[in-house]
Amino acid sequence: MAQQATPVRTAKLGKAVGPEPTSVSGAVLLLPGGEEVSDRRPSPVWATPFLRALGRTLARTGRDEGLATHIVHYRYRGWNGDAAPMAEDASWAADEIVRRYGDVPVCLVGLDMGGRAALRAAGHEAVNSVVAVGPWLPEDDVAAPSEPVRQLAGRRVLIVHGTNDERTDPELSFRLAARAKKANREVCRFEVHSDGHGLHQHRHEVRALVADFAMGALFGCAVSRPVEDALAAPPPIGLRMPLAAGFGRSLRKR
Template sequence: MDTTKNRQRTPELRTLSEHPAGTPVRAVVLMLPGGAVTGHGRASRLAALTLHSPARRLVGAGREAGVKVVQLRYRYRGWNGDAADTLVDTLWALEELRREHGDVPVALFGNSLGGRAAFRAAGHRNVVAVTGVAPWLPTGEPVEQLAGRDVLIIHGDRDRSDAGAAESLAYAERARTVTALRRYELAGAGHFLLPRAEDAWAAATAFTLAALTRTGPADLPAEDSVAPLRTLLPVGYANGR
């Protein structure tokens, strides 16, 4: 039920990494969890927990480079049609981060519902990279805001949810006309990435950190020459990373 009290909620930013006093923040990863198509209930805690593994990877690998890892808690569980509540919260978070840290580069890291918000918010002045893991990219989503950004999509090839693989493939085909974009598929994985989640997180975090720190390209598999946007991420990719 939508109530006045619900409408007074505010989004929250949770810092996941630690930086000793006096250590400058040189870049930020903004993590955007999943949710629902519609709903004004509280944001899903389970969706937030889903990002625990990639957050841990980002915190550990990004510490020396001064990368701050932050996770957004939305006001509401759902996108909610034209209100685009998840996008509104994401843009709020980007402005809060700019106010606190200035114009440092920001990478958006979105899962499912959070993937849609990440791609929509990519035009913000501080965003340099966007990663979507099983992103919800319905027909008609704009792509022009991705120009000049590094972009990665990872999707299970058996994902037939509202955030299905077919939709992200169609989106990637359009988006590749405006920016460099890579897309990988996980053979046999559905929306929750099982049993390939760690492979997905390993590739997504490697890409994100490489895009932020400009230390060279991420060590990702070469694209399939026949179907580059359907390149398979090898089983066991996460081993040793």
């Protein structure tokens, strides 16, 4: 009896969040979190409520500009060492955006392990901006860091991290941002004081911040003064910018 071949796994794009624009001028790819090592396939509801709510905020805010927002469905739940399939899937998704919509700018928005995938896949030619929320990063040697930053050159980068995050170390994202800032002025990092990994206390502010940043990066819209100041400030000021309570009240339409 002939042995049946194992099906090849493929990444997928979820359907557009909210109404898909008639004419797409830019895209956001939402990258969920994951595990350090796992060969299991993520479930269809792998994305957290926070990421789904963020997608709705982005879709609503960018509707008039022609923004398409999609969640990326990975092949595997795990980062899985040097193979890094999550980063590969993020790059594939950027290719898929170009195939569907043409030569439009792409913003990668990742949470947790998806934040690392977004940062790693930033070198894709369609990507002009990256947002990493509470990114999971490996412990590194300060003298010889293992996580690359060269691919972030020429991209606008935002990192957001809760200061009380017990799952992903805020200091690691600060150190990565500091290295990236040396070669790229368009890097900023906001600290969400007293909040943890899920950013539950300031979820509205974080969603407003990400939307403000993405609209500026993708469509050249004016960004808020805090984002403008954070991008312009030298380190460490622009990399330890506090996210103020009440940020972006005008974006909190339900």
